[in-house]
Amino acid sequence: MPTKRDLTLPADLTIFEPTGTATTFPTPPPGRYTVVQVVRYFGCLPCQDWLVKLDALGPELESRGADAAAVGGSADYQAQWLQTERGVTMPLYVDPTHAFREAVEMVRPLGWRLVNPRGIASYLRSLFRGFRPQKITRDTVRSPGVVIVDDARRIVWSHEGQRIGDYPEHATVLAALDRLPN
Numbered sequence: 435m436p437t438k439r440d441l442t443l444p445a446d447l448t449i450f451e452p453t454g455t456a457t458t459f460p461t462p463p464p465g466r467y468t469v470v471q472v473v474r475y476f477g478c479l480p481c482q483d484w485l486v487k488l489d490a491l492g493p494e495l496e497s498r499g500a501d502a503a504a505v506g507g508s509a510d511y512q513a514q515w516l517q518t519e520r521g522v523t524m525p526l527y528v529d530p531t532h533a534f535r536e537a538v539e540m541v542r543p544l545g546w547r548l549v550n551p552r553g554i555a556s557y558l559r560s561l562f563r564g565f566r567p568q569k570i571t572r573d574t575v576r577s578p579g580v581v582i583v584d585d586a587r588r589i590v591w592s593h594e595g596q597r598i599g600d601y602p603e604h605a606t607v608l609a610a611l612d613r614l615p616n
Contacts, residue, residue, distance in 0.1 A: 441589040449527040452513035467500040472579040476512035480599030498611040505534045540579045
């Protein structure tokens with residue numbers, strides 16, 4: 435199982451709901467997991483594309499004892515748009531201080547990897563699937579990622595992207611959940 439090392443989310447990790455309400459990142463209920471998409475920002479096309487598909491996997495996640503959530507560095511209005519216009523039902527959280535990113539050690543900027551041809555292709559695929567550009571924010575330089583959090587707030591699986599749209603296949607995430615203890 436790929437993980438960076440033994441990481442645990444702090445109990446007081448403050449994030450924000452898209453409405454601006456401060457909250458702490460929720461601990462999964464006993465015996466459950468949360469699959470967390472770490473988006474660059476909520477207007478990122480490949481991030482939106484992966485997020486909508488993850489949200490649609492709700493029943494499959496549920497059957498594996500998991501729920502989904504997404505955390506992004508900015509664009510609360512874009513997170514609200516995903517909920518109201520795209521029908522996303524999973525929790526979306528804004529992390530303007532990048533406390534969540536720091537806790538899961540996904541803080542490296544993409545730098546020149548922003549122009550990776552595979553990242554550009556990912557962006558174009560999302561355009562062809564009907565996603566439209568949103569306002570670009572300061573968090574475009576962040577890497578995408580996915581972590582699975584257990585009921586002790588430990589990161590039990592992770593994937594940090596190396597370019598725009600570098601998320602694992604959803605089947606890979608489901609397989610990772612299948613390997614975790616129930």
